[in-house]
Amino acid sequence: MSKQNTKNAYSPWKIAHHPDKIDQLRKKEQPVPLQVQITLSDLCNQNCSFCAYRMENYTTNQLFGEKDKITGLINNNPNRMIPYDKCIEILNDCKDMGVKALQYTGGGEPTVHPKHKEIFQHTLDLGLDLSLITNGVLMRPGMPEILSQGSWVRFSLDAAKKESYSSIREVSEDYFEKVLKHIKQVVDARNKNKESNLVIGIGFVVTQDNYKEIREAGEIAKDLGVDNIRISAIFTPKDFEYHKNIYPRAKEESAKLKSDLETEKFKVFNLFGDRIEDLIQQKPDYNFCGFMHLNTWIGGDLNIYTCCNNAYNEIGKMGSIKKMSFKEFWNSKEKKEKYKKFNAKGCERCMFNNKNRFIEYLIEDNPTHINYI
Numbered sequence: 407m408s409k410q411n412t413k414n415a416y417s418p419w420k421i422a423h424h425p426d427k428i429d430q431l432r433k434k435e436q437p438v439p440l441q442v443q444i445t446l447s448d449l450c451n452q453n454c455s456f457c458a459y460r461m462e463n464y465t466t467n468q469l470f471g472e473k474d475k476i477t478g479l480i481n482n483n484p485n486r487m488i489p490y491d492k493c494i495e496i497l498n499d500c501k502d503m504g505v506k507a508l509q510y511t512g513g514g515e516p517t518v519h520p521k522h523k524e525i526f527q528h529t530l531d532l533g534l535d536l537s538l539i540t541n542g543v544l545m546r547p548g549m550p551e552i553l554s555q556g557s558w559v560r561f562s563l564d565a566a567k568k569e570s571y572s573s574i575r576e577v578s579e580d581y582f583e584k585v586l587k588h589i590k591q592v593v594d595a596r597n598k599n600k601e602s603n604l605v606i607g608i609g610f611v612v613t614q615d616n617y618k619e620i621r622e623a624g625e626i627a628k629d630l631g632v633d634n635i636r637i638s639a640i641f642t643p644k645d646f647e648y649h650k651n652i653y654p655r656a657k658e659e660s661a662k663l664k665s666d667l668e669t670e671k672f673k674v675f676n677l678f679g680d681r682i683e684d685l686i687q688q689k690p691d692y693n694f695c696g697f698m699h700l701n702t703w704i705g706g707d708l709n710i711y712t713c714c715n716n717a718y719n720e721i722g723k724m725g726s727i728k729k730m731s732f733k734e735f736w737n738s739k740e741k742k743e744k745y746k747k748f749n750a751k752g753c754e755r756c757m758f759n760n761k762n763r764f765i766e767y768l769i770e771d772n773p774t775h776i777n778y779i
Contacts, residue, residue: 431696432769436745438503438736439702443714445513446493446522448486448706452515452541453576454564456613456640459513459718464642465754469707470513470718483514486706490521496704497528499733507535507557511714513706517544523552530555539609543581545588550595558605560636561589564613566622574615586630593631606632612660612678613640617652620659624667624674634673637663639682641715641755649682657682680760688755695750696765697758710735712748713758721752 430437448459448470458466460482471480488496500508508529510516517540519525526549529536536556542563553559565571568582575581589608596604608627610620620637627635637660642648649656656678664674698712705717708728716722724744727735735741750756 427700428765428768431699431765436699436742439505439700441507441509441701442496442500442505442732443509443511443701443703444488444493444496445704445706445717446488446510446516446519446525447512447514448484449518450483450512450514450541451518451543451577452581453483455574455576455615456564456611456642458641458714461642465715465719465721466717468719469709469723484706486514487519488704488706488708490525492708493521493525494528496727496732497525497532497534499731501532501534503733503736505534507537509537509539511539513717515541515543517546517549523549526552526556541575542585542588543577545591550591551599553592554595554599554602554604556604558607559592560607560609561585561632562609562611563623563627564609564611565616566619566626570616570619574613586626589630589632597631605634607634607636607675608632609636609638611638611640612649612652612656614648614652617656617659620656620663621666624663628667628672633671634675635663636675636677638677641757646682653682683759687759690750690753690756690759690762692762692766693749693751694766695748695753695758695762696769697761698748699745700765704732710741715756715758716753721754724748 424440427437427440450457453460458464459470461467467482470484471482472484472486473480497508510522510526516522516538523546526536526538530552538553538556538559540559540561542561563571563585565574565582568579571582572579589606593606596602596606608623608630610616610623612620624635639649660676660678664676668674695712701713703711703713703717704727705711707718709726710724711717711719711722712724713722725735725738725740730738750762756762
């Protein structure tokens, strides 16, 4: 069993363990990020009904789709990927700069990138922490063993029945069992690797189509031998209105899942209530975004964005690394000025409110009792 399999891999409070970063923020300096999120591919092998990047009129759809020059139609599943050589350049820069962790996410599905195995392995070879968010459809030979050397992986399942899985993701019902099989392969590879610290989780985004399956999804996750399940809420242009009718039942089911199934070895991260509060609040009520200084998002279009909420959106676009290296961008005057001027109140919504409030608390002159947060 993994040495860290009972730890909260998604804790926002770990920044308290990096006093150097806190001190830089306190001095109004711009530290090297702790984590860089990379969208290897904007192409996906599924078409989830709640995908924020493919949702018309949503903030993260603004720059995501590609317009056909002939028909004028927008393709919301663009075959756009970061070239392999550019990925290696970015990773080498991250190592040189002192970045600690790489998270591979979407955009699209990271494992659709033809060189994802080599990119993941290079990440590990550099001594960087590796994490992955994936739908788990593709699991090429050797991938479970590579992932067993990483920090965490989260499989986006979002269903407990093959019928709802198929409907939500617009794929064959056979995919559901295939993904469960792949999750088990990673669990087995982790358990065989005595040096592994991999934390394995399942993601469940609550929608109008799956909210009655929360309990069953938790039971499936526990039976597979993963370390946790993460319950969150869909973000849509309608914000809380979308959840209004399902909110009472979903809130109750999420809370009950945690009280009934959580053990020392299996954690339930119930973020549903926090996400709903974020949707109700809409715009942040603070100016300074500490999160964007500690976590940087590189899109498949090679633009740098403040975060996943502002990815593929003009508000969050900080610059491009198409014609420069990531290190050059990070040290550029353009970047420093844009980060300095960024005001969080300009964001339409934020899923990092709690993290930002905690960071703001830490950068006070004399924060007290930080070990009791």
